Amino acid sequence: xxxxxxxSCPECGSYAxxxxxxxxxxxxxxxxxxxxxxxxWVWEETSTAA
Numbered sequence: 001x002x003x004x005x006x007x008s009c010p011e012c013g014s015y016a017x018x019x020x021x022x023x024x025x026x027x028x029x030x031x032x033x034x035x036x037x038x039x040x041w042v043w044e045e046t047s048t049a050a
Contacts, residue, residue, distance in 0.1 A: 005042045011035035 003020035009030040018028065020042045028037040 003042050003044050006040045007037040008040055009033060009035050009037045015040075 005018055005020040005023060006015065007018055007023075007028055008015045009032065012030060012033040012035065014030055014032045014037075016028075016031075016037065023039075028039075029035075030037050
């Protein structure tokens with residue numbers, strides 16, 4: 001699995017969990033107000049399959 005990032009919009013307060021690999025280096029547009037979202041934190045997804 002890949003890394004995930006938690007994003008929030010300072011303009012309207014919306015939030016989203018997105019793939020870190022797909023958003024790194026890009027401006028993420030808020031789907032609710034079209035402001036720019038900011039990355040809050042990133043974590044690594046781990047698989048617990050047996």
